[in-house]
Amino acid sequence: MARFYKSIRLKAMELKETISTDALTASELSYRRLFEAAQDGILILDVEEGRVTDVNPFLCKLLGFSPAEMVGRTVGELSPFRDIVSNQAMLQRLQEHGYVRYEDLPLETRDGRKIAVEFVSNVYQAGDKNVIQCNIRDITERRKSEERLSNDATEVRLASRILKTHAEDLEQKVAVRTLELQSTINELEAFSYTVSHDLRAPLRAMQGYTHALLEDFADKWGSEERDLLARINKAAERLDILIQDLLTYSKVSKRRQAIVPVNLDHLVQDILTQYPTFQEAKLSFEVVRPLEPVLGNESGLTQVISNLLTNAVKFVSPDRLQKIKVWTEAKEFTVRLWIEDNGIGIDSENHLRIFKMFEQVDGKRFEGTGMGLAIAAKGVEGMQGSIGLESNLGSGTKLWIELLKPKKI
Amino acid sequence: MSDPSHSILIVEDNPDDLFILKRAFRLAGTPNDLHHAEHGQQAIDYLAGASPYDDRSVHPLPSLVLLDLKLPVKHGLEVLAWIKAQPSCRGIVVVILTSSNEDKDVSRAYDLGANAFLVKPTSAEKLTEIIRAVDVFWLRHNKYRVPALIFDNVPDNIDLK
Numbered sequence: 371m372a373r374f375y376k377s378i379r380l381k382a383m384e385l386k387e388t389i390s391t392d393a394l395t396a397s398e399l400s401y402r403r404l405f406e407a408a409q410d411g412i413l414i415l416d417v418e419e420g421r422v423t424d425v426n427p428f429l430c431k432l433l434g435f436s437p438a439e440m441v442g443r444t445v446g447e448l449s450p451f452r453d454i455v456s457n458q459a460m461l462q463r464l465q466e467h468g469y470v471r472y473e474d475l476p477l478e479t480r481d482g483r484k485i486a487v488e489f490v491s492n493v494y495q496a497g498d499k500n501v502i503q504c505n506i507r508d509i510t511e512r513r514k515s516e517e518r519l520s521n522d523a524t525e526v527r528l529a530s531r532i533l534k535t536h537a538e539d540l541e542q543k544v545a546v547r548t549l550e551l552q553s554t555i556n557e558l559e560a561f562s563y564t565v566s567h568d569l570r571a572p573l574r575a576m577q578g579y580t581h582a583l584l585e586d587f588a589d590k591w592g593s594e595e596r597d598l599l600a601r602i603n604k605a606a607e608r609l610d611i612l613i614q615d616l617l618t619y620s621k622v623s624k625r626r627q628a629i630v631p632v633n634l635d636h637l638v639q640d641i642l643t644q645y646p647t648f649q650e651a652k653l654s655f656e657v658v659r660p661l662e663p664v665l666g667n668e669s670g671l672t673q674v675i676s677n678l679l680t681n682a683v684k685f686v687s688p689d690r691l692q693k694i695k696v697w698t699e700a701k702e703f704t705v706r707l708w709i710e711d712n713g714i715g716i717d718s719e720n721h722l723r724i725f726k727m728f729e730q731v732d733g734k735r736f737e738g739t740g741m742g743l744a745i746a747a748k749g750v751e752g753m754q755g756s757i758g759l760e761s762n763l764g765s766g767t768k769l770w771i772e773l774l775k776p777k778k779i
Numbered sequence: 780m781s782d783p784s785h786s787i788l789i790v791e792d793n794p795d796d797l798f799i800l801k802r803a804f805r806l807a808g809t810p811n812d813l814h815h816a817e818h819g820q821q822a823i824d825y826l827a828g829a830s831p832y833d834d835r836s837v838h839p840l841p842s843l844v845l846l847d848l849k850l851p852v853k854h855g856l857e858v859l860a861w862i863k864a865q866p867s868c869r870g871i872v873v874v875i876l877t878s879s880n881e882d883k884d885v886s887r888a889y890d891l892g893a894n895a896f897l898v899k900p901t902s903a904e905k906l907t908e909i910i911r912a913v914d915v916f917w918l919r920h921n922k923y924r925v926p927a928l929i930f931d932n933v934p935d936n937i938d939l940k
Contacts, residue, residue, distance in 0.1 A: 559881075562881075570878050570901055571793055571796065571878060572795075573901045574795065574878070574901045575795035575799070577901050577902050578795065578799035578903045578906070579795075579798075579799075581902070581903035582798075582799075582802055586802075606901065607902065610901040
């Protein structure tokens with residue numbers, strides 16, 4: 371009975387051993403598989419002298435040595451590690467810390483290729499004794515791409531520095547220009563202030579004194595003196611109108627107003643009914659309604675259109691009934707407003723002249739300063755529009771302004 | 780008929796304009812006393828009653844100041860700001876009469892409390908027309924506050940009851 375138990379015990383012990391041996395074998399097997407297949411180099415060293423006891427295929431391939439050429443040597447004796455890893459120092463540090471790590475070792479393989487590796491060694495227990503396992507990872511590609519990245523980063527830094535310099539340069543230039551522009555604008559404002567204030571004061575004096583002479587001393591003058599005084603007065607009046615037009619022109623050039631949809635249909639009606647100039651009996655207006663809306667600003671357009679209409683009614687032979695036709699022509703992105711008269715017309719040679727300051731092609735015959743169309747042209751320009759005409763001498767004039775079309779809502 | 784007790788201070792540096800202006804008042808039939816200051820500081824001295832304007836029987840505090848803007852020594856807008864800051868001048872109506880019709884000047888003048896802004900016309904007839912209008916509105920119809928009811932401080936709450 372006792373023997374039976376003993377034999378069972380023995381069996382059990384055997385079984386246990388077999389299981390544990392099997393288990394051990396299984397774990398060794400899986401370790402071995404990892405060792406063989408690893409995509410990192412692995413060296414196994416003995417803990418006493420640091421001599422290679424095993425080396426995995428990946429490392430052999432990486433360094434270009436066979437296992438036989440490596441086994442039995444210390445790491446320092448392997449040519450790629452020579453002068454780089456001191457065996458003594460490594461062993462000592464392993465003893466102290468159980469761990470040695472070189473982050474970036476530059477190695478040369480057997481065929482002279484330069485590579486970089488990360489080298490980590492650990493001491494661990496394998497069965498009843500300690501061994502050193504060194505994991506050697508090829509980081510050449512990583513280094514290269516890091517280098518590339520860092521080069522790229524340097525380049526980017528350089529480029530951004532250049533860009534920044536340019537931007538600063540540009541900013542400075544813009545600031546300088548803005549300052550120059552502002553000072554020009556200030557000068558212009560000062561100029562028009564001076565014109566409006568100082569140039570007109572002597573005119574007021576001329577008109578005031580001639581008026582006083584004419585009225586207050588009426589009994590002292592014969593008709594000839596009276597006529598001469600009236601001429602002085604008239605000249606002063608004309609100079610005043612010229613100055614006022616010049617001021618309007620400079621104001622229109624300066625004005626930069628928001629561009630919004632404007633209902634031309636209402637605007638033109640308002641101008642035609644409100645301006646006394648357009649109420650005369652010899653005038654006949656035909657407005658083809660509704661006029662298309664345009665992008666502009668109302669006060670600017672009122673000025674432009676009233677100037678164009680004034681122009682249209684002005685240049686006409688005195689004996690004729692004046693017919694003015696107003697209509698709009700919608701284009702893809704713009705709207706053209708036409709104003710046609712049956713006046714004296716303009717020779718094609720003079721078509722460009724009429725939009726310049728103080729130009730009146732037939733200056734002697736008609737009132738005005740020749741500023742009306744120049745002011746209109748400036749105004750239209752400020753609203754991103756254009757102005758032009760079709761005309762021949764003797765057959766009337768078609769003036770047009772073309773402005774942006776508002777977006778359909 | 781204008782109230783002749785209202786005197787007028789004309790602040791004008793240009794003798795031509797002053798001549799024409801005085802003539803316009805004459806043509807408009809305004810009987811009121813016209814006083815004159817030829818630059819901004821002189822206007823302030825006059826209104827402050829500083830020497831040589833310290834005799835109020837000769838240089839009375841005006842009801843109406845006709846103020847030009849572009850003036851020597853002190854600009855018209857400075858004079859306007861000064862007037863509006865003086866409790867003693869709170870009863871005075873300030874009408875700007877200048878050749879500038881710059882939007883900037885107009886806005887600044889109203890910001891500083893101008894009562895009206897008129898642009899000097901070049902024609903003498905038009906000036907007479909304007910002065911006639913000033914006479915009708917500011918000297919005949921406008922109701923001025925009683926000097927005795929000018930307080931040193933503007934009350935915080937105006938009692939509307």
